[in-house]
Amino acid sequence: MNIVLIGSGNLATQLSLAMKDAGQHILQVYSRTEEHACELAEKIGCRYTADVDEIDKNADIYVISVKDDAISELAERVSKMVVKGVLVHTAGSISMDVFKGKVQHYGVLYPMQTFSKNRQVDFRPIPCFLEASDDVTLETIRQLAESVSDHVVLADSAKRKKIHLAAVLACNFTNHCYRLAEKVLQEEQIDFNLFLPLIDETAKKVSVLSPKQAQTGPMVRYDVGVMNMQIDLLNDDRTKQIYRLMADSIHEDATSTDDTCRQPKA
Structure with missing residues (x-):
C-alpha cells in the first residue's frame, strides 16, 4: 500500500515505523516544519x-496525524489534490465528518496508546479503532490497521470520543499523579525510581481485577486522620484540592453498590 504520512509528531513517528516494519510503502512525509x-x-x-x-498525489492512503485543531485545515487543503486516495486521521476525539464533503473516501484509524518520539513501541498489542465512509474504504483502512495491530475494532465517532476520554483518564491523569508524587519526593530528595515496583504492581492488578476491586488505601477506609495529615503535608492549594476531590471520589465509588465493574479474571 502506498502511503503519504501527514505529520511528524509522537504518534506519526511511531505509526510510520510500525508501517515500515509491516512492509507498507511510505512514499512521503509532510510536516510544516x-x-x-x-x-x-x-x-x-x-x-x-x-x-x-508538493504532497504526492498518487498515494493509496493519506494518514493525517497532527494536532486535533489542525486536522480540518489540512483535510481541506489535501482534499483538493487527492483524486482517488483515502484520507484518514488518527485522532480519538475528532469526528470522521471533518472529511465530509471534501473527499469521497475517508475514515479514521485511531491507535489507543501513549506515544513518544524516542520510545519505540510494539504496535501489535495496541488496539486500533476504525471508522470509514463506506465499506470499500473500510476494507482499505482495515488492511492497513491489521498490518500493524492484532486488535482492530470498529468504533463510530461518538463511541471513539468516549474511548478517548477514558484513555485520558487512565493515562494522562494517572501520569500527572505520578508527577505530583515525584514533586513530593523531590522535596525530600527521594528517588522516584523506588516507586516503580508500586506503579508496576498497581498496573498489573487491573489485568486480573477490576479497578474498583483493586483499589486500596486510606480513601477506601475514609481514614480522616491520615487524609488530613497528608493534605497538610502538601505545599500548594491546587494539589490539596486534587487530593480532596480524588479522596471523595474514591470513597464514594468504593462504598457504592454499583456492580457494573469488570469481573476478575480466573
Missing part, C-alpha cells in the same frame, strides 16, 4: 516536504 519532516523521513527511508502543494 522541514527539519521534523526530514528527521522522520530519514528514519523510514522516504521523501519529505514542508510544502502542502
Whole structure:
C-alpha cells in the first residue's frame, strides 16, 4: 500500500515505523516544519516536504496525524489534490465528518496508546479503532490497521470520543499523579525510581481485577486522620484540592453498590 504520512509528531513517528516494519510503502512525509519532516523521513527511508502543494498525489492512503485543531485545515487543503486516495486521521476525539464533503473516501484509524518520539513501541498489542465512509474504504483502512495491530475494532465517532476520554483518564491523569508524587519526593530528595515496583504492581492488578476491586488505601477506609495529615503535608492549594476531590471520589465509588465493574479474571 502506498502511503503519504501527514505529520511528524509522537504518534506519526511511531505509526510510520510500525508501517515500515509491516512492509507498507511510505512514499512521503509532510510536516510544516522541514527539519521534523526530514528527521522522520530519514528514519523510514522516504521523501519529505514542508510544502502542502508538493504532497504526492498518487498515494493509496493519506494518514493525517497532527494536532486535533489542525486536522480540518489540512483535510481541506489535501482534499483538493487527492483524486482517488483515502484520507484518514488518527485522532480519538475528532469526528470522521471533518472529511465530509471534501473527499469521497475517508475514515479514521485511531491507535489507543501513549506515544513518544524516542520510545519505540510494539504496535501489535495496541488496539486500533476504525471508522470509514463506506465499506470499500473500510476494507482499505482495515488492511492497513491489521498490518500493524492484532486488535482492530470498529468504533463510530461518538463511541471513539468516549474511548478517548477514558484513555485520558487512565493515562494522562494517572501520569500527572505520578508527577505530583515525584514533586513530593523531590522535596525530600527521594528517588522516584523506588516507586516503580508500586506503579508496576498497581498496573498489573487491573489485568486480573477490576479497578474498583483493586483499589486500596486510606480513601477506601475514609481514614480522616491520615487524609488530613497528608493534605497538610502538601505545599500548594491546587494539589490539596486534587487530593480532596480524588479522596471523595474514591470513597464514594468504593462504598457504592454499583456492580457494573469488570469481573476478575480466573
